[in-house]
Amino acid sequence: MAVFINDTCINCGACIDECPVEAIVDEDDNPTDEDTYYVYGDKCVECVGHHDEPACATACPTEGCITWNAIGESPEHREDISDEQRSNKEPVVE
Ligand code: SF4
Ligand code: SF4
Numbered sequence: 001m002a003v004f005i006n007d008t009c010i011n012c013g014a015c016i017d018e019c020p021v022e023a024i025v026d027e028d029d030n031p032t033d034e035d036t037y038y039v040y041g042d043k044c045v046e047c048v049g050h051h052d053e054p055a056c057a058t059a060c061p062t063e064g065c066i067t068w069n070a071i072g073e074s075p076e077h078r079e080d081i082s083d084e085q086r087s088n089k090e091p092v093v094e
Contacts, residue, residue: 001069002044002077003054003092008065009036015056015066021045024056041069045076057092064091 002023005015015037016024023043025031030038039056047054057066067089071077084090 001039001041001072002046002074003039003057004067004069004089005037005039005056006065006067006089007034007036008062010062010065011035011037012061013037014059014061018055018059019044020047020050020055039066042073042075044074046074046078046081048076048078054092060093063093066092068092 011027013026016026021043023040023045025038025040027035027037030036032038051058054066060066068081068086069089070086
């Protein structure tokens with residue numbers, strides 16, 4: 001995984017066009033059947049090489065909605081994010 005959209009998502013759509021690698025899908029295409037937007041962990045690069053911080057989280061108006069998640073299939077991840085931030089699913093934008 002990479003970054004994670006939690007159930008506070010209000011489906012506003014502000015994040016989806018900000019993603020440089022098209023890792024985000026809307027609620028209709030969420031493979032978990034949650035009624036929220038969804039980040040594909042095998043596509044998300046945490047905006048490494050694109051932006052100083054994850055652009056989806058910068059654009060999201062819902063506080064704490066987009067969080068760090070465990071490193072998994074993501075092709076890139078941010079080295080400066082601690083295991084604790086990831087395991088606690090801490091918000092990308094405080
Ligand atoms: S962190 Fe960047 S690459 Fe990952 S989903 Fe958000 S905008 Fe896309
Ligand atoms: S910007 Fe935030 S609240 Fe809006 S759809 Fe994306 S994750 Fe959900």
